Amino acid sequence: MAAFELRALTKVYGSGSSAFRALRGVSLTTHPAESLAIVGESGSGKSTLLNMMGLLDAPTSGTVSLDGVDLTRLRAGAADRLRNREFGFVFQSFHLDPRMSAVENVTVPLRIAGASRGARARATAALDAVGLADRAGTRADTLSGGQQQRVAIARALVTEPRVLFADEPTGALDSETGEAITETLFALHRGTGASLIIVTHSSALAARCDRVVTIRDGAILSDTAPEAEAMA
Numbered sequence: 001m002a003a004f005e006l007r008a009l010t011k012v013y014g015s016g017s018s019a020f021r022a023l024r025g026v027s028l029t030t031h032p033a034e035s036l037a038i039v040g041e042s043g044s045g046k047s048t049l050l051n052m053m054g055l056l057d058a059p060t061s062g063t064v065s066l067d068g069v070d071l072t073r074l075r076a077g078a079a080d081r082l083r084n085r086e087f088g089f090v091f092q093s094f095h096l097d098p099r100m101s102a103v104e105n106v107t108v109p110l111r112i113a114g115a116s117r118g119a120r121a122r123a124t125a126a127l128d129a130v131g132l133a134d135r136a137g138t139r140a141d142t143l144s145g146g147q148q149q150r151v152a153i154a155r156a157l158v159t160e161p162r163v164l165f166a167d168e169p170t171g172a173l174d175s176e177t178g179e180a181i182t183e184t185l186f187a188l189h190r191g192t193g194a195s196l197i198i199v200t201h202s203s204a205l206a207a208r209c210d211r212v213v214t215i216r217d218g219a220i221l222s223d224t225a226p227e228a229e230a231m232a
């Protein structure tokens with residue numbers, strides 16, 4: 001299971017007269033295996049919130065707990081290990097190593113976790129799960145955008161994480177490719193039981209989630225199931 005509890009989370013970038021309050025006291029409880037969309041206008045604090053939950057950045061105050069463990073109190077090494085093993089990340093711009101093959105990219109989190117034995121077989125299976133087994137040996141920078149995002153999804157899931165974070169996963173793709181990537185993300189979310197936390201501008205993608213949290217000016221504006229939102 002993977003359930004987050006965020007308490008009074010704040011994030012201030014910069015200091016003094018240039019200080020900017022990107023999160024202004026966000027409290028949120030997620031449920032195990034939930035799919036959650038974080039939506040809102042550009043600059044509202046969506047990525048900042050995802051980065052706090054994913055241990056990519058530290059909050060200024062407040063706490064982030066996962067299954068009852070306060071992650072904000074972990075030492076740096078423990079936080080790195082937890083992020084690598086329990087979290088998977090997919091970003092708008094893929095973030096693959098362009099010179100490495102697809103399968104080499106997917107083995108990276110396993111090697112970081114010290115699980116080199118069997119890494120290639122596990123990476124190949126993960127590529128198979130995203131429909132790219134036949135491109136395992138292809139250099140990442142020669143793949144299409146949609147294929148690169150599939151490699152990124154395979155890399156995010158190869159460690160069998162408890163949580164899959166996706167920040168604008170379809171933002172760099174045309175709508176047809178974006179829809180195919182969305183299908184893959186949700187199929188794997190259902191198949192693996194990993195929680196899915198998505199930052200998106202896409203209303204179609206948000207509508208697929210169990211729950212939609214809208215952020216405005218660093219605070220939660222609304223928190224609804226998509227059906228309820230459609231009826232409102």
Ligand SMILES: Nc1ncnc2c1ncn2[C@@H]1O[C@H](COP(=O)(O)OP(=O)(O)OP(=O)(O)O)[C@@H](O)[C@H]1O
Pocket residue numbers: 013014020022040041042043044045046047048049
């Ligand atoms: N490292 C940083 N230093 C200073 N300000 C930052 C930093 N990162 C983000 N910000 C600011 O914090 C605010 C929230 O940024 P964030 O990226 O979380 O917004 P967002 O809702 O994800 O926006 P978008 O939809 O455009 O990606 C923005 O005004 C942004 O300029």
